[in-house]
Amino acid sequence: MAWLQLRIRTPHQRVEMVEDLLFAHQAVSVTLEDAADQPLLEPGPGETPIWDDVEVVGLFIAEDTDPDILRASLDAQLPGKCGQVQFEDLPERDWVRAWMDRFQPMRFGERLWIVPSHLAPPDPTAVNLLLDPGLAFGTGTHPTTALCLQWLDAHPPKNLRVLDYGAGSGVLAVATAKLGAREVSAIDNDPQAVTASHDNATRNQVTIAAGLPDSLAATEVFDVVLANILASILIQLAPTLTAHCKVGGRLVLSGILVDQADDVMAAFPNFEFAPIAQQEDWVRLDAMRLR
Secondary structure, three states, rough: OOOOEEEEEEEEEEEEEEEEEHOOOOOOEEEEEOOOOOOOOOOOOOOOOOEEEEEEEEEEHHHOHHHHHHHHHHHOOOOOOOOEEEEEEEOOHHHHHHHHOOOOOEEEEEOEEOOOOOOOOOOOOOOEEEEOOOOOOOOOOOOOHHHHHHHHHHOOOOOOOOEEOOOOHHHHHHHHHHOOOEEEEEOOHHHHHHHHHHHHHHHHOOEEEEEOHHHOOOOOEOOOOOOEOHHHHHHHHHHHHHEEEEEEEEEEEEEEEHHHHHHHHHOOOOOOOOOEEEEEOOEEEEEEOOO
């Protein structure tokens, strides 16, 4: 079977309209790509990030699709609202295999790995997290997540109580459980993130308590509090994160750009911060609660 691929550039406000139109013309799949090399930040709770300029890519069965009709329909229904439409003929291929081949095992620190579930772990004796891209943000590929995983590898929370606030896919929560944490809570205000955290914990045969913010008692305190969100959200959440970190406990914050670090640290006056860790334009803050 031969395939026809369509690419069209559009502002993010028009993405849903273009998607609907392509599916109305029997697109087999529609994917979104960055059209302007714009980095996406870690989303705030409940947010779904998208680029300002998006390239919408539609895949069609070639023998069932007339490019001229499709182009005319786009021109008629979206006049002047999208960029140039490009068509490309694609040969038959195993699309599932092609998708799976994009994701390879990743190592964080000395012994912590994220391994797609269809692959064998490179080091069976390591701490291996089985994790596939799915419903929620966070597969370890972003520097902010990588920085947190590296910290966990260097400071395994064995027999400790850990809170992952703004858990996303639950990757940090699952990692702490695999590294020997006694209890792990994964909190997010997006129900999809809660579902993803539960699913990833089950896949990795560990137990975590995943839930919405109101499932966390205000008086609960933890030995380690992790929060990989955004600098502005971390500042807003500073009283909450402080309250849940016990005196002498560790606080690990990420989702912070280099020039935002001082503002975030200023929001946590009860903590003594270790030297900043940096990867690309992102930093991780690690602190101990003093009082």
